[in-house]
Amino acid sequence: MTNIRATLAIVWRIAAPYFRSEDKWAGRGLLAAVIALELSLVAINVLVSQWQNRFFSAIQGYELDRFVREIWIFLVLAFTFVALAVYKLYLNQWLQIRWRRWLTQHYLAEWLNGPTHYRMQLKGDAADNPDQRITEDVKSFVEQTLTLGLGLLSSVVTLASFVVILWGLSDKAPLHIYGTDIVVPGFLVWCALVYAILGTALTHWIGSPLINLNFEQQRFEADFRFNLIRVRENSEQIALLKGESAERGNLLQRFGFVIGNWYAIMSRTKRLTAFTASYGQAAVIFPYVMVAPAYFAKRIQLGDMMQTGSAFSSVQDALSFFVSAYRSLAEWRSVIARLDGFEMSVSSVAETAAREPTVAIAPTSNAAIGLEQLLVKLPNGEPLVAANAIAIEPGERVLVTGPSGSGKSTLFRAIAGIWPFGTGTIAIPENARLMMLPQRPYFPIGPLGDAVIYPAEHGVIGPDKIAEALNAVGMPRLAKRLDESGHWNRMLSLGEQQRLGLARALLHAPDYLFLDEATASLDEPSEARLYRLLTEKLPQATIVSIGHRSTLDAFHTRKVALVKDGAIHVLGGAAPAEKAPSAAG
Numbered sequence: 354m355t356n357i358r359a360t361l362a363i364v365w366r367i368a369a370p371y372f373r374s375e376d377k378w379a380g381r382g383l384l385a386a387v388i389a390l391e392l393s394l395v396a397i398n399v400l401v402s403q404w405q406n407r408f409f410s411a412i413q414g415y416e417l418d419r420f421v422r423e424i425w426i427f428l429v430l431a432f433t434f435v436a437l438a439v440y441k442l443y444l445n446q447w448l449q450i451r452w453r454r455w456l457t458q459h460y461l462a463e464w465l466n467g468p469t470h471y472r473m474q475l476k477g478d479a480a481d482n483p484d485q486r487i488t489e490d491v492k493s494f495v496e497q498t499l500t501l502g503l504g505l506l507s508s509v510v511t512l513a514s515f516v517v518i519l520w521g522l523s524d525k526a527p528l529h530i531y532g533t534d535i536v537v538p539g540f541l542v543w544c545a546l547v548y549a550i551l552g553t554a555l556t557h558w559i560g561s562p563l564i565n566l567n568f569e570q571q572r573f574e575a576d577f578r579f580n581l582i583r584v585r586e587n588s589e590q591i592a593l594l595k596g597e598s599a600e601r602g603n604l605l606q607r608f609g610f611v612i613g614n615w616y617a618i619m620s621r622t623k624r625l626t627a628f629t630a631s632y633g634q635a636a637v638i639f640p641y642v643m644v645a646p647a648y649f650a651k652r653i654q655l656g657d658m659m660q661t662g663s664a665f666s667s668v669q670d671a672l673s674f675f676v677s678a679y680r681s682l683a684e685w686r687s688v689i690a691r692l693d694g695f696e697m698s699v700s701s702v703a704e705t706a707a708r709e710p711t712v713a714i715a716p717t718s719n720a721a722i723g724l725e726q727l728l729v730k731l732p733n734g735e736p737l738v739a740a741n742a743i744a745i746e747p748g749e750r751v752l753v754t755g756p757s758g759s760g761k762s763t764l765f766r767a768i769a770g771i772w773p774f775g776t777g778t779i780a781i782p783e784n785a786r787l788m789m790l791p792q793r794p795y796f797p798i799g800p801l802g803d804a805v806i807y808p809a810e811h812g813v814i815g816p817d818k819i820a821e822a823l824n825a826v827g828m829p830r831l832a833k834r835l836d837e838s839g840h841w842n843r844m845l846s847l848g849e850q851q852r853l854g855l856a857r858a859l860l861h862a863p864d865y866l867f868l869d870e871a872t873a874s875l876d877e878p879s880e881a882r883l884y885r886l887l888t889e890k891l892p893q894a895t896i897v898s899i900g901h902r903s904t905l906d907a908f909h910t911r912k913v914a915l916v917k918d919g920a921i922h923v924l925g926g927a928a929p930a931e932k933a934p935s936a937a938g
């Protein structure tokens with residue numbers, strides 16, 4: 354019971370915001386219309402049940418006129434039923450797509466809210482495969498919530514209406530055993546109740562492991578798909594290392610989990626189906642057996658008997674809603690658990706930032722970037738890099754050095770404001786524009802012009818300027834292909850990608866440019882040419898580089914090293930500051 358209440362609370366938390374959103378009137382209107390149509394369908398079913406009684410009584414009495422009149426009534430009922438059913442489905446689908454659009458936009462906004470997507474990955478918690486949450490899970494949630502919610506409503510109303518009918522029929526056809534009437538008020542209702550409750554309890558007992566099995570199935574499928582995507586993305590590396598057989602083994606092992614779990618689902622579903630099918634079949638004959646003694650004793654007419662059969666099956670259907678909806682309920686709960694995990698993960702990122710001490714990014718009116726009492730940590734809390742009283746003055750060219758793995762890139766991540774783990778303050782001049790260039794720049798798939806100016810939107814920077822920047826970084830060939838679409842990370846060499854990265858920096862002209870081994874794949878003369886270009890085109894910009902090559906010294910005015918001090922590295926420790934002429938070489 355607590356479980357059900359907890360699940361419903363989660364459903365409310367996920368579902369309610371849409372009905373309070375800017376689309377609330379459309380959402381509420383459609384929901385109200387769908388509910389009204391659902392209730393009207395129940396009313397039609399009640400009318401059909403009464404019609405059935407009259408129809409079969411007319412047949413039994415050989416009354417042709419009544420028979421023909423009932424046919425006409427049936428046609429009207431049937432036509433109304435079809436019209437209501439069609440619009441119920443149509444409006445339901447309309448509501449689904451509007452609700453799904455809103456939820457998808459909402460989740461995308463939460464996931465891509467600043468560096469949340471990156472921090473969720475760093476924390477490595479329940480929200481594995483956010484792509485699945487935002488695609489399949491949102492879709493299933495909307496679909497199944499409506500199907501199950503409306504199904505439940507319809508069942509309750511059907512139950513109430515048909516219990517009344519069945520109660521009346523019980524009075525007409527009392528329990529008649531061996532020639533004596535046993536008066537149990539509403540005995541047909543009690544029979545239907547006992548039958549359905551027994552069925553529901555047994556179904557829960559047989560089917561409950563399916564909830565977990567379905568959850569696991571989705572996880573294994575997503576895992577398998579994710580690993581296939583990784584192979585596709587790294588196919589060159591895998592081919593070069595001849596890693597195909599290792600990949601095949603790994604993929605087959607993951608697919609093995611999909612298969613293993615599927616067998617478990619099959620065997621459990623087999624047992625469940627054997628039970629639900631037998632249960633359904635028995636329900637066809639059960640009510641007739643119950644009223645047969647009264648019928649053969651000529652206490653009731655054929656019409657009453659037929660109406661009892663259909664009313665019993667309506668009550669039974671309504672009560673055994675959980676029996677037939679069991680599989681969907683199990684899947685629905687898995688979907689809810691995953692969406693809940695996603696929401697929890699998003700809010701835990703925000704909560705961690707609010708609760709635990711994190712690296713504070715403080716806007717300052719000073720012109721310099723300042724690192725104060727900074728201690729950058731790993732996600733597990735281990736300290737990594739310390740820096741105190743370090744200032745990077747405007748226009749400086751600073752080279753950060755240090756052994757591999759000492760935390761240089763992580764320090765840049767902290768300055769960029771995406772790495773929260775740690776304490777201390779990073780003061781960033783107000784309104785200063787920072788840009789990070791990594792060793793492997795990211796290019797969205799699409800026209801080259803858009804890929805170069807990313808994250809600026811299409812058209813914000815004109816094609817002439819882009820072509821000029823590409824010429825300047827030594828890529829005149831590409832300057833002619835700005836409209837060509839492609840997967841540029843795959844089509845260009847790493848050195849070429851780094852040139853494009855520098856073209857991006859020239860076009861955005863940031864106040865602070867951080868280069869994390871951003872020219873490491875270029876030959877030394879090209880690297881020298883590009884550094885000279887940066888100095889020439891971005892004379893006001895402060896440049897901070899990470900690099901291992903000694904040739905970089907010539908393009909920087911100050912060198913700061915990460916020096917080992919016990920378990921951590923300290924920025925600007927005991928490193929000798931070297932002065933070098935700017936833009937030489």
Ligand SMILES: Nc1ncnc2c1ncn2[C@@H]1O[C@H](COP(=O)(O)OP(=O)(O)OP(=O)(O)O)[C@@H](O)[C@H]1O
Nearest residue numbers: 475731732737755756757758759760761762763764
């Ligand atoms: N997301 C992460 N989770 C756990 N540890 C991490 C994570 N990112 C980085 N680290 C660890 O932090 C340490 C510093 O990594 P970082 O990339 O900052 O080093 P670096 O000085 O830039 O190295 P290199 O010169 O080799 O590029 C490494 O030991 C790395 O394993």
